[in-house]
């Protein structure tokens with residue numbers, strides 16, 4: 001069981017309250033999108049779950065275990081950002097291998113796992129290249145490959161498709177969702193794009209200035225928006 005639980009999260013930057021009291025459970029294997037306008041606190045919540053940002057109060061549990069005091073690397077999660085943050089001077093092979101290398105895995109084990117992941121993401125032909133020699137979509141695949149190298153319990157995505165053109169974005173939506181379902185990895189996905197949230201998610205959390213406006217299945221939110229804010233943001237008839 002690899003649920004992601006956020007309990008009574010509060011976050012202030014100095015005196016500014018960004019998150020008042022946020023609680024959410026992403027169930028084992030579930031895909032939840034955190035959807036809301038720019039500045040509403042999506043990235044802050046995700047970064048706190050990842051351990052990249054400290055919380056003011058509250059708790060984070062992954063797979064039922066409290067991880068609040070743990071470093072990002074000890075949380076058994078993988079994060080994919082908008083700018084893929086690949087190492088520019090390393091080959092794709094070495095970009096994928098990095099996380100296992102620093103954990104002192106054997107060369108045999110590393111090579112086997114890189115090949116397995118590369119095959120899954122159809123990037124076997126790219127392993128000797130460097131990031132600059134790849135298209136946006138290929139770089140995105142490598143970033144996902146790197147995220148699943150260590151078989152994480154949970155995926156965290158922060159607007160991973162916003163640098164791609166519309167056609168590729170549509171394609172990658174489907175790819176990410178299929179990969180997530182095939183591997184059964186519990187996922188929290190941040191986006192400001194309604195269509196993305198609608199097409200990819202089991203459930204959507206609509207966020208407004210750090211507060212949850214509504215949680216529900218895509219169709220539910222579309223057909224029965226709980227507030228004018230949701231209706232306006234989703235663009236549904238209310």
Ligand code: ADP
Nearest residue numbers: 013014018036037038039040041042043044045
């Ligand atoms: P989103 O990802 O939904 O666009 P963010 O989580 O990035 O929103 O930001 C939420 C709010 O917190 C914004 O008002 C932003 O200005 C503020 N904020 C984010 N990071 C910091 C920081 N490091 N210091 C001060 N304020 C911040």
Ligand code: MG
Nearest residue numbers: 039042043044
């Ligand atoms: Mg953000």
